[in-house]
Amino acid sequence: MTNSRLGLSGRLAALFVGSKLTPLIIIACLLLGLFAVLLTPREEEPQIVVPMVDVWLPFPGASAKVVEEQLTKPIERKLSEIRSVEYVYSISRPGGALIIVRFYVGEPMEQSLVDLYDKLMSNQDLLPPGASPFQVKPRDVNDVPIVTLTLSSERYTDFQLRQLGDQVLEDAKKVTGTAGGFVVGGRGRELRVQIDPPRLKAYGLTPLRVASVIQGENLSLPTGRFESRNESFLVETGRFIRSKEDLEGLVVGVNDQRPVYLRQVAAVTDGPTEATSYVWHGEGVRRASLVKREAQEGSRETLHEERFTQESPAVTVAVAKQAGTNAVTIARGVIRKVEEMKGTLIPADVQVTVTRDYGETADEKANELLWHLLIAVVAVVVFLGLTLGLRPAFVVSIAIPLTLALTLFISMLIGYSINRVTLFALIFSIGILVDDAIVLVENTYRHLTLRLRPHREASLFAVDEVGNPTILATLTVIAALLPMAFVSGLMGPYMRPIPVNASIAMFVSLLVAFIVIPWFCQVCYRPGVHMAGVEHDSLEGSRTYRL
Numbered sequence: 001m002t003n004s005r006l007g008l009s010g011r012l013a014a015l016f017v018g019s020k021l022t023p024l025i026i027i028a029c030l031l032l033g034l035f036a037v038l039l040t041p042r043e044e045e046p047q048i049v050v051p052m053v054d055v056w057l058p059f060p061g062a063s064a065k066v067v068e069e070q071l072t073k074p075i076e077r078k079l080s081e082i083r084s085v086e087y088v089y090s091i092s093r094p095g096g097a098l099i100i101v102r103f104y105v106g107e108p109m110e111q112s113l114v115d116l117y118d119k120l121m122s123n124q125d126l127l128p129p130g131a132s133p134f135q136v137k138p139r140d141v142n143d144v145p146i147v148t149l150t151l152s153s154e155r156y157t158d159f160q161l162r163q164l165g166d167q168v169l170e171d172a173k174k175v176t177g178t179a180g181g182f183v184v185g186g187r188g189r190e191l192r193v194q195i196d197p198p199r200l201k202a203y204g205l206t207p208l209r210v211a212s213v214i215q216g217e218n219l220s221l222p223t224g225r226f227e228s229r230n231e232s233f234l235v236e237t238g239r240f241i242r243s244k245e246d247l248e249g250l251v252v253g254v255n256d257q258r259p260v261y262l263r264q265v266a267a268v269t270d271g272p273t274e275a276t277s278y279v280w281h282g283e284g285v286r287r288a289s290l291v292k293r294e295a296q297e298g299s300r301e302t303l304h305e306e307r308f309t310q311e312s313p314a315v316t317v318a319v320a321k322q323a324g325t326n327a328v329t330i331a332r333g334v335i336r337k338v339e340e341m342k343g344t345l346i347p348a349d350v351q352v353t354v355t356r357d358y359g360e361t362a363d364e365k366a367n368e369l370l371w372h373l374l375i376a377v378v379a380v381v382v383f384l385g386l387t388l389g390l391r392p393a394f395v396v397s398i399a400i401p402l403t404l405a406l407t408l409f410i411s412m413l414i415g416y417s418i419n420r421v422t423l424f425a426l427i428f429s430i431g432i433l434v435d436d437a438i439v440l441v442e443n444t445y446r447h448l449t450l451r452l453r454p455h456r457e458a459s460l461f462a463v464d465e466v467g468n469p470t471i472l473a474t475l476t477v478i479a480a481l482l483p484m485a486f487v488s489g490l491m492g493p494y495m496r497p498i499p500v501n502a503s504i505a506m507f508v509s510l511l512v513a514f515i516v517i518p519w520f521c522q523v524c525y526r527p528g529v530h531m532a533g534v535e536h537d538s539l540e541g542s543r544t545y546r547l
Contacts, residue, residue: 009467010460013518017459022519026402033405040408041326041417042366044358048493051103051112052139055079055120058096058132068092070128075099078123082115096132105490113138142179145318146327146358147334152281152314153350159272162186165315167345168338172317175333177325185279186315187272191247194267203255203265210265213252217241244270281314281353316355324415328366331359362419369423376430377401384438392441395520399437399512400430406512407505416497425501432477433505436470436513444521459518467514474510478503 006014016022057075059067072092076099080088084107089100103112113136120134127134151161151168165183173181193214195207218241225234241247248263262268321330338352346352377400384393404426408418416422444462447453453461484499486492 006460006464007467009471009514010464012514013463014460016515017456017518017522019519022516026398026516029402029405032409033401036405036408036412037370037418040412041324042328042359042362043417043419044362044365046419046421046494046497047141047323047417048105048490049107049109050105050141050490051107051109053101053103053113053116054137054139055099055101055116056096056135056137057099057127058135059128059130060095060132061130062095064092064094067094067097071131072097072099074126075120075123078119078126079116082119084112084115105488105493109138109140140323142323143320145181145320145356147319147331147354148356149317149319149335149338150279150281150314150353150355151317151346151350152312152353153347154312155349156313156347158186158275158279158313158315159189161313161315161350162188162272164346164350165317168341169317169319171341171345172319172334172337175319175330175337177322177330178334179320179322181317181319184316184318185277186313187275190271190273191241191244192269192271193247193262194269196265196267199265203253203260205253205260205265210252210262213250214241214247214262217250244268279314279316281312281351318356328359328363331357365420366418366423369420369427373404373423373427373430376427377404380430380434384434392445395441395517396434396437398516398520399434399509402512402516403433403505403509406508407501410504410508411497411501414500416501419497421494422497422501425498426505428498429502429505433509436474436509437517439466439470440513440517441521444518456522459521463514463518470513471510474506478506481506 016025055075057071059071062070072090075097076088076090079085079099079101082101084103085101086104087102089102091098091100101116116136120136149168149172151165153161156164162183162185165186166188169181169183172178193210195210200207200210217239220236220239223235225232227233239246241250248261248268250262251259252262252265253260319334321327335354335357338346342348342352377397380400381393381397384396387393407426411422440463443466444459447458447462447465448455450458452458481499481502485496487495
């Protein structure tokens, strides 16, 4: 049979059945799969893009009713006009309003922010007199921390632990791939000014005057530069307030041609702020003691148990990751960075406890699913060995790792991570992705058993004979799966990796069946190798096998 008489599947098989590139293609596919497994980001769940933005509209001095009528409602109506906005929520309270804008699932965050800013900037005339400029803060799924570390100690106070937590967070964010972070618990540092009203009145000053001076003095501005000896010097005026002494030395007014310092009209304290959140860390301790009880029948000993909790003040340092990065490697990097701080930045009597490690849980679940994937592959191979025989089962089983390797690589190029949904799609498709290979191997075996054509010609004819039905069956399965990829709402992006990865696996399995399986049949069923039911003692190239 000449190549001109073969169909699409037969011609494709003829190109690779005797080519020396075929084994190189097989090796390359396996290496690409290994590359994808090692470099694809690992996460527990698919990352769904749901742009959400908090818009804070300050309105000092206004009641909640005034804020709602004059500020919230007009801005709400304008933000609802944005085409990509799905919901708008608002909270009106004394002093301002918080508007939460949620865009449709899948909308790009950058374009959503551009549309929001454009709408706000073009409607600033709707802000009532006395309202301050708006503040916009985007919210994203990557704001959720992947690592939380709790610092606790019986020696240090929550104020000291908070300062230590701020330093640990600053150093931990130096790890490549980290994003935002925050510290929960403890009390931060605060310079508090307690004004003495009689003294303030005696010097002819007002609280607003003192506040404006403090705000204006806590500033450093460039005022010029000068050249000297081939060097350029930048001149700055003002300074930032760093200590209690700096604040007490501020000149807040003039009385009788003498400067009035802040320490003369107010008491300045440098200490912790008021507590807004609490973190306590402790572990249960069980004590056991023998209690001797006297009874009429004699004495007996019973085991008495007590359980109590020993707690100490603590702070929690939370670190998030950037979008599209590997949670496993970033979490390990943050924990390793904190371990390096022990004994230097972190004192020896401060206990560091990892209270959340998203990278570890994501890696465990991904490895567990990969293990289940391997079990499924072995189960399919064993079943094929029992039904088709050892040699046909080996040929068919080659299609499984090649298909999975290429599917994982293409999935990585698309942007999917390794998570429970993408791996479930591969486990789900294992049973159907070997169908094409089974059909081709069985048909090839049948033609070799009939002994009507030479070895190579029989293999190509077998592929061409079932090629069109195999293509049609594969496309039918893909057509049944792909509509799931267009489901809207939150479940759409969450479940989309299943139809996409399963469809990719089916298409790749079709290519593997037409390109790799005929080549393996030539290797495993080559003339001179014993195969039950087939005689190979005839000369290659004859029209029929000898009976």
